[in-house]
Structures are given as structure tokens and as C-alpha cells.
Amino acid sequence: MSKQSEPAASGWQPAQPGEQRSPCPALNSLANGGDIPRSGIATRAQLVSAMVNRLGVSTALADKLAKAALEQFGKPGEGSEPVLHLQDLCQHGKLEHDASLTRQDAHAGDNAKVDPALIEQLLSLSKNGQTLTLDDLATAHQVRMQQSAQGGHQVPSKAGFVGTVEASLLYNVLSRGPQGISLADAREFLLHERVPEGLSGRGISIGQVAANAITIAIKGNLPLCESARRAKDALKK
Numbered sequence: 001m002s003k004q005s006e007p008a009a010s011g012w013q014p015a016q017p018g019e020q021r022s023p024c025p026a027l028n029s030l031a032n033g034g035d036i037p038r039s040g041i042a043t044r045a046q047l048v049s050a051m052v053n054r055l056g057v058s059t060a061l062a063d064k065l066a067k068a069a070l071e072q073f074g075k076p077g078e079g080s081e082p083v084l085h086l087q088d089l090c091q092h093g094k095l096e097h098d099a100s101l102t103r104q105d106a107h108a109g110d111n112a113k114v115d116p117a118l119i120e121q122l123l124s125l126s127k128n129g130q131t132l133t134l135d136d137l138a139t140a141h142q143v144r145m146q147q148s149a150q151g152g153h154q155v156p157s158k159a160g161f162v163g164t165v166e167a168s169l170l171y172n173v174l175s176r177g178p179q180g181i182s183l184a185d186a187r188e189f190l191l192h193e194r195v196p197e198g199l200s201g202r203g204i205s206i207g208q209v210a211a212n213a214i215t216i217a218i219k220g221n222l223p224l225c226e227s228a229r230r231a232k233d234a235l236k237k
């Protein structure tokens with residue numbers, strides 16, 4: 001049986017030789033769980049179904065994300081449907097960008113593989129030591145923007161914009177209530193690239209993601225906000 005049409009075997013398994021992964025923790029987790037083909041080559045319908053059923057994203061949002069990805073990266077598949085190759089998402093400057101929360105910048109290191117030291121940095125920015133709130137994510141995003149700019153590196157504004165949308169997606173998908181994302185869930189998803197159980201059925205909308213992305217951008221950038229002040233303090237350490 002071909003890799004593309006391989007059935008989703010149950011259970012988590014990291015990528016095996018020849019299987020593709022991306023700089024996106026969500027798509028990698030879905031592939032590791034067999035929610036999209038483990039090969040890392042998926043159709044729009046497979047991407048949408050996995051995002052809706054495993055991550056709790058609304059069909060409208062899942063379809064928008066999958067459509068945008070396939071418009072930019074789609075390749076002919078084995079059937080009539082075009083497919084997304086996860087490894088194509090590593091191309092720097094398209095969707096992949098500087099100042100990621102969990103990956104190094106392309107000019108400085110590996111922009112595809114998770115960097116455990118960056119995960120520890122992110123988790124250490126939890127103010128209450130138990131969860132990542134929207135405020136913590138605003139701080140973390142700002143810390144990464146400024147780290148990326150060190151040494152005079154020009155960080156494209158697109159990196160800032162896309163980064164806030166991703167941080168918002170992370171918050172909306174992984175938080176189980178107003179207290180935010182538990183550090184255990186964050187570690188599971190971002191470090192091990194495994195989808196925590198019980199995230200389905202929330203219908204996360206485009207509006208929710210947009211609203212939280214704006215909040216992250218404002219709180220991280222406005223000097224009078226605590227998140228921006230905490231980012232400055234974290235960078236001094």
C-alpha cells in the first residue's frame with residue numbers, strides 16, 4: 001500500500017525514516033498520532049478532518065488553513081486531490097519565519113526541529129508556574145522577537161504577525177479554561193509532538209483566533225503592559 005493512502009494506525013509514534021515532518025507542532029502531532037498519514041503527505045480533506053476532530057478547530061477555520069497551505073505548497077497526489085508535503089513547510093520566508101517560540105531561526109540553526117532549550121524558555125515564562133496564559137504568550141513572543149533581532153538581524157514584520165497568529169492558535173487549541181494551557185499539555189504538544197487527549201468538540205473560530213492574536217500583539221508590544229515589561233526583564237537575565 002502506498003504511503004499516501006496508508007491507513008491511520010492507532011497510537012503515537014515519532015516519524016520513522018522516510019516520513020516527513022514540518023516546523024508546525026500541530027501538523028507533526030497529527031502525523032505522529034496517525035490522524036493524518038504518518039508519511040507527512042496529506043490532502044485538504046485529511047488535514048481538515050484531523051484539525052476538527054483532534055484539535056477542536058471549527059470546520060471553517062480548519063478549511064481556511066488547509067486551503068491556504070495547499071494553494072502555496074500543493075503538489076499533485078496519487079489520486080485526483082493535490083497534497084501537502086509537510087517538509088515543504090520548512091522553506092524559509094514563506095510560512096516559516098524567524099522568532100519562532102520553539103525553533104531556531106533559519107539563519108542561525110535548525111528551523112524545522114524543536115529546540116528543547118527554547119521549550120524550557122517558553123515554559124519558564126509561566127507567571128504562575130502552572131499554566132501559560134495569553135499574557136505569558138505575549139511575553140514569550142516578544143522575547144523571541146527581540147532574541148531574533150540580536151546582533152542587528154532584521155526580523156521581517158511578517159514574522160511578528162504570523163507568530164502572534166500561531167501563539168493564538170496554540171492558546172485556543174490547548175487551553176482548557178480561563179487559566180490557560182497547563183505546562184504538562186504544552187510540553188506534551190510542543191516537545192513530544194503528541195496531541196493531548198480531550199481537545200475535540202470546541203469549534204474554535206477564526207474570530208477567536210484573530211481576537212487573541214491582536215491581544216498578544218498589543219500586550220507584547222505596548223511598554224505600559226506587564227507582558228512587555230516581563231519580556232524586557234527576561235531578556236536582561
Ligand code: HEM
Nearest residue numbers: 023024026065069089095096097100101102103166169170
Ligand atoms: C494546515 C494547517 C497548518 C499549517 C499549514 C501550519 C503551518 C505552520 C508552519 C509552516 C509553521 C512554522 C512557522 C515558524 O515558526 O517558522 C507553523 C508553526 C506553528 N503552528 Fe502551524 N500550521 C497549521 C495548523 C496549525 C494549527 C491548527 C495549530 C494549532 C495549535 C498550529 C500551531 C502552530 C504553532 C503554535 C506554531 C509555532 C511554533 C513555534 O513558534 O515554534 N498550526 N505552522
